[in-house]
Amino acid sequence: MADDNDKRTLSYREAAGEGLREALNRDERVFLMGEDVGRYGGCFAVSKGLLAEFGPERIRDTPLSESGFVGIGIGAAVGGMRPIVEIMTVNFSLLALDQIVNHAATLLHMSGGQFNVPVVIRMSTGAGNQLAAQHSHRLEGWYAHIPGIKILAPATLEDVHGMLQPALEDPDPVLIFEHSVLYNLQQEVPAEFSAVDISTARIHRVGSDVTLITYGASLYKCLDAAATLTEQGIEAEVIDLRVLRPLDETTFLNSVRKTRRALIVDEGWRSGSLSAEISARIMEQAFYDLDAPVERLCSAEVPMPYAQHMEQAALPQPEAIVAMIKRMVAGGDGVDHE
Amino acid sequence: MEKTSPKLTELFDRDTAVERLRQMTLLRRFEEKSAELYSATKIRGFLHLYVGQEAVATGIIPYLNPDDGVVATYREHCHALLKGVSAASIMAEMYGKQEGCSRGRGGSMHLFDAASRFYGGWAIVGGGMPLAAGLALADKMQHTGRINCVFFGEGAMAEGEFHEAMNLASLWQLPVLFVCENNLYAMGTRLDLSEAQTDLSQKAASYNVASRAVDGMDLLQVTEAARQAISHVRSGQGPYFLECRTYRFRAHSMFDAELYREKAEVEQWKQRDPLLSYGQLLQKLGCLDDAALEQLEADVAHEVDEAVRYAEAGSWEAVEDLSRFVYSET
Ligand SMILES: Cc1ncc(C[n+]2csc(CCOP(=O)(O)OP(=O)(O)O)c2C)c(N)n1
Numbered sequence: 001m002a003d004d005n006d007k008r009t010l011s012y013r014e015a016a017g018e019g020l021r022e023a024l025n026r027d028e029r030v031f032l033m034g035e036d037v038g039r040y041g042g043c044f045a046v047s048k049g050l051l052a053e054f055g056p057e058r059i060r061d062t063p064l065s066e067s068g069f070v071g072i073g074i075g076a077a078v079g080g081m082r083p084i085v086e087i088m089t090v091n092f093s094l095l096a097l098d099q100i101v102n103h104a105a106t107l108l109h110m111s112g113g114q115f116n117v118p119v120v121i122r123m124s125t126g127a128g129n130q131l132a133a134q135h136s137h138r139l140e141g142w143y144a145h146i147p148g149i150k151i152l153a154p155a156t157l158e159d160v161h162g163m164l165q166p167a168l169e170d171p172d173p174v175l176i177f178e179h180s181v182l183y184n185l186q187q188e189v190p191a192e193f194s195a196v197d198i199s200t201a202r203i204h205r206v207g208s209d210v211t212l213i214t215y216g217a218s219l220y221k222c223l224d225a226a227a228t229l230t231e232q233g234i235e236a237e238v239i240d241l242r243v244l245r246p247l248d249e250t251t252f253l254n255s256v257r258k259t260r261r262a263l264i265v266d267e268g269w270r271s272g273s274l275s276a277e278i279s280a281r282i283m284e285q286a287f288y289d290l291d292a293p294v295e296r297l298c299s300a301e302v303p304m305p306y307a308q309h310m311e312q313a314a315l316p317q318p319e320a321i322v323a324m325i326k327r328m329v330a331g332g333d334g335v336d337h338e
Numbered sequence: 339m340e341k342t343s344p345k346l347t348e349l350f351d352r353d354t355a356v357e358r359l360r361q362m363t364l365l366r367r368f369e370e371k372s373a374e375l376y377s378a379t380k381i382r383g384f385l386h387l388y389v390g391q392e393a394v395a396t397g398i399i400p401y402l403n404p405d406d407g408v409v410a411t412y413r414e415h416c417h418a419l420l421k422g423v424s425a426a427s428i429m430a431e432m433y434g435k436q437e438g439c440s441r442g443r444g445g446s447m448h449l450f451d452a453a454s455r456f457y458g459g460w461a462i463v464g465g466g467m468p469l470a471a472g473l474a475l476a477d478k479m480q481h482t483g484r485i486n487c488v489f490f491g492e493g494a495m496a497e498g499e500f501h502e503a504m505n506l507a508s509l510w511q512l513p514v515l516f517v518c519e520n521n522l523y524a525m526g527t528r529l530d531l532s533e534a535q536t537d538l539s540q541k542a543a544s545y546n547v548a549s550r551a552v553d554g555m556d557l558l559q560v561t562e563a564a565r566q567a568i569s570h571v572r573s574g575q576g577p578y579f580l581e582c583r584t585y586r587f588r589a590h591s592m593f594d595a596e597l598y599r600e601k602a603e604v605e606q607w608k609q610r611d612p613l614l615s616y617g618q619l620l621q622k623l624g625c626l627d628d629a630a631l632e633q634l635e636a637d638v639a640h641e642v643d644e645a646v647r648y649a650e651a652g653s654w655e656a657v658e659d660l661s662r663f664v665y666s667e668t
Contacts, residue, residue: 039598040526063496063532064463064524091462095497130383130434132445134461302664305385306445307434313657 004193008031013183015157015193016046018123019164020084024054027082030168033060033069035263043088044124044183044222068097074173078117082168087123090177091137104173105148116171120164126179126217126267128309133303138267140177140216144245150174151244152198155219157187159242162196168314170198177244179217201242201251207235210261210325213252213278215241218265218316225321226244232328252278253286260291261328265316270298292328295319339551345557346623350561355625356634358557361400362613363390363638365416368425371642372415372432372446376592380649381432383445384461387415390555393612394519395420397560398487399484401568405455407477407486408471412447412461416425418488422454426648427639435652440529442655443663458597463524464497467516471503474512474577485513485571492581493524494542496532504577512578515567516542518581520556523549525590526598540578554582555610587611 038061041048062069073085127136154160167174226236266275300314340363399420432436470488512559585607
């Protein structure tokens with residue numbers, strides 16, 4: 001075991017920045033481009049200091065032209081570079097949707113396999129800071145609907161640091177969603193991060209009574225709920241999906257077959273969502289292993305309101321997770337019939 | 339950009355001249371109070387202040403008719419105040435109270451008020467421009483005689499929305515006044531680092547839109563240009579593009595370390611503070627004495643205090659109502 005000297009405490013923001021720095025050092029073809037990534041220091045301060053270190057050729061401030069610079073990133077990737085395009089938030093990625101969905105996601109297929117698009121597009125996502133309806137979207141699940149792009153949702157420092165490298169090595173477009181409430185998260189990490197994959201889900205906590213399937217910032221709400229449930233004699237297994245497309249269904253199906261119950265916690269809206277997809281796959285492939293219907297806890301289907309009490313009411317909360325699981329374990333109505 | 343200012347007496351009678359000072363003072367004090375309340379965590383989320391830019395909206399909005407439409411950005415408290423949205427309902431909105439002009443659903447970035455025809459309060463940069471052109475299309479098709487005015491920063495001119503809206507507005511000769519508040523920085527990105535053509539009215543000209551650039555720190559220049567622009571648009575000659583060169587004295591929002599500009603540059607612009615310089619001009623011309631100025635400040639302070647009191651006394655919307663206003667309640 002490593003001794004304490006090999007450990008350090010870092011923020012999610014710093015881990016992401018370290019990942020960027022290493023990528024820029026590792027490969028001359030890598031460059032970072034986006035609004036205010038340079039002089040401003042990045043809207044979440046992830047890229048702070050990189051301009052001084054790597055210069056304006058490789059740390060490119062762009063105008064407010066999301067469609068343009070995302071498209072240019074796609075073109076530069078086709079042309080042999082390894083761009084990391086930063087979109088400040090998922091909300092503004094909607095201006096670049098055409099480039100992502102109609103262009104990046106289709107080129108390989110439309111060209112009969114001739115042109116691949118090794119672009120990486122990073123953006124923040126998520127609600128919880130009282131930023132109201134135009135600055136609080138969680139649309140990573142929606143992007144996961146699209147064949148041709150890969151969707152990553154790093155919830156830990158290890159992942160936000162480590163997913164970038166395999167994403168850059170991947171021949172296809174990869175979108176990385178960093179939940180904005182995680183940037184200040186502090187975790188103890190090893191002196192040297194180890195490599196991670198971008199293909200598997202991760203079991204964060206082993207349990208026998210119910211499987212909690214989640215990703216992004218909701219991971220911590222699920223871990224909180226699991227800690228509360230332990231005190232009440234219920235052991236929840238917590239799975240961090242990590243990769244939203246292509247989904248690692250083996251991990252969650254195996255878990256559900258063991259625990260026989262599943263709750264999906266997703267900050268996205270419920271209708272037509274990633275949680276619906278996961279639920280469907282469990283029904284299709286593990287129906288006879290279930291002791292209870294699969295349940296979902298998602299955000300209320302409203303644009304995000306500004307007022308704090310309304311925003312919190314719209315989001316999944318640990319107390320609601322606990323309540324739902326107790327009901328599921330008890331057998332439907334919360335009353336123990338045995 | 340024009341160098342000389344028109345004479346005050348050519349533009350205003352005495353009461354109007356003083357009223358403009360009262361308006362600019364209200365804008366400034368209202369926002370200073372907002373910053374204070376943000377630090378006290380009464381106001382949350384993002385808060386973008388207009389301090390330094392007051393002469394722009396004050397030179398334009400009073401010349402619109404009450405039923406003309408205004409569309410603005412997330413930096414819109416002052417535009418809303420000038421369009422007739424009450425300070426109290428804006429403050430309540432920023433508190434997240436249901437007495438707020440958007441019921442607490444919108445916050446600082448999303449002020450709306452149908453009665454004053456204040457159409458927001460939009461936080462996707464560039465998003466308001468097509469909307470304003472659409473309001474103008476409706477006015478044109480219904481022969482209402484109304485016009486619409488949309489405010490945006492120079493940063494927004496790099497977005498496709500600007501170009502598409504300009505072209506359409508010109509093609510269809512829509513009654514819309516585009517006001518670019520060129521404060522030189524889009525967050526941390528200076529104009530010359532985001533625009534290949536920094537003479538912004540050239541862009542309007544390329545769409546065959548009449549345009550003009552004025553000193554946005556000078557209320558008199560803005561006023562004179564606004565009157566001309568508004569009469570152009572109202573007379574059916576199509577859209578107009580007015581660039582007002584200005585500066586924001588404060589950070590982009592409350593989370594900005596301002597690494598991208600020198601303190602000295604900010605100080606230099608503060609020498610041209612539109613509120614101070616206009617106030618001094620009025621005093622020099624004898625439009626108001628010290629006692630009158632004191633009274634004006636006291637009246638404004640009272641209005642701001644009342645707004646805070648109203649917001650404090652306001653109530654939280656019931657959580658059971660969370661799902662309202664997703665679809666219309668018919
Ligand atoms: C489409 C979009 N991209 C990025 C942002 C983030 N953002 C908010 S304001 C801003 C700068 C806008 O500058 P400008 O248009 O000049 O207006 P100012 O803030 O100076 O008033 C940026 C980059 C956004 N809100 N919307």
